[in-house]
Amino acid sequence: MDNPSLQAVSTLVAATDLSPASDHAVEQAALLAKQWDAELVLLHVFNDGFWATIKSIYEAERWAGTEPVLVARNRLSQQVRELAVRHGVRVRGETRTGRAANEIAVFCHEQNAQLLVVGEHGEDWIGDTVIGGTALKVLKRTELPVLLARRPASADFSSVLVATDFSDNSTRAAQLSVAWFPKARQQLVHAYSVAFEGRMRLAGASGDDIERYRKDEFSRAELKMQEQIQALRANTAVGKLLVHGYPAAVVIREAERSAADLIVIGKHGGTTLDERLLGSVTQNVLYQAGRNVLLVP
Template sequence: MTSRTPPGPILAATDFSGPSRHAADRAARLAHETGAALTLLHVLPGGALQELREWLGASHPMEQQLHDEADRQLGAWAAELQTSRRVNIRAVKSTGSPLVEIDRECEELNASLLVVGARGSGFLRQLVLGSTSERLLRRTKRAVLVVRHKPHEAYRHVLVALDFSPWSAHAIALARRVAPHARLLLFNAYQVPFESKLRYAGVDPATIDHYRKQARADALQRVLSLAASSGLKPGDWDPCIVEGEASQALLEQEQEQDCDLVVLGKHGRSVTEDMLLGSVSKHVLAEGSTDVLVSTARDA
């Protein structure tokens, strides 16, 4: 038996909120399952600290108290996870812009995965739900796992959204790396191009239905080809080809198929589709109910 090379390091960012605790727990589980190195990072926002100095003075003991409390909480979390998940954890505290500090730590570690909670109480709330999340996804070269729920087991049912752009093969590879024992649902949403205009132009329903069937058949064939080129075995995956608008169809399938992870990519086939896919990612992050893994690479 050949030994498997452990994946690259994992970075989990925490603001000590409940959601970020779930994220740290999932990161520790993944590190234990895959043998990856794990770093737990907390950032004290530099802007807030500067305001504190302006209000209370540069030598006020409150700033040191904040640092000491962050060190205490970070150390306690790391020790708890090391014991419960049987994994070594490197704890890091930094000060500055959370976006800059997270990105810097990712680069220094050459992290293969950044893990954050879906809704933090501090800087991570803006990081995941606000404009900062878009800046992070545009800036980072790392896959980003957004965790919504307390993890109870390894991922089992993973919905991988495909648009057949260059990142699609990487999305499948990433899903297999993060959820090696999961069954994959390879999802694609198709639509008849300009259907409303065809109807307006008087194209008969039978012809439009023919186009619909052809669009579905084409999508299925491309999914089959992509699965084969990705090395998936028949028992490892199922096709999930649906008609409709991508973001809404994705959310519906997430629920119907009882998925515990959705994998998306931030790149489309063109600048316009990059914008569309960004809106799909944003919609799924805001409205979905399961963990979301965002691929950031075009190649497998």
């Protein structure tokens, strides 16, 4: 298949550091697993280097109790049992040792997973302080969609905002969104602008000149948007939104305005320039949106 990410989800992985913040990810993954009748695998990566640093800072030898790795495994097993009972899903737990991004990427490949779900913040302040950062690192290492779960788990994403720059990648992201969340109200949003508008003004371009160029950009974007929506072949109507402005700011603002449950965004665009641009846009949306974000390779 040309785009493995469009496969029906049969296995999804939820990465957890067993902190309260990662519980959002685990619960959201469980609800999706139930909805898709998929197997859920909880993965905990134990960073022994982290614990060595902790021991060097604090008087850990005076602490009573079991070795941290055994405690982590026991807590993971308990969480697996509770999820199976509460949600009625097929779930199992696995542990690995090492750096989070590398171990998660390798594990997801071994499991042939179609989706990775992560939480926002972890407690590994020495390494991957923000698990969102781990999500981007995993995305660089694998062709696997990554869902950053920020909010309390929802059984259904009813409103989805899909960011598009009309690249092949953003088309795939939109296709995945329509395929995975067919009952949601889907809306494509594109931010358009006039290249070098500021310098054009310095060179003497009038306000009328700039407005004419903006209208030209809008017309081109509108045509591309219509072509992309037609390419989706969605069974339900897909909304479209063209807004003048910087892409990340537009996506974040429109997600707030529409109360979107989920933002879907591609990792990069088609050309080298697009890749740099949407790469920065993706990171800005990931860190600033305050909403669930699905990153699509």
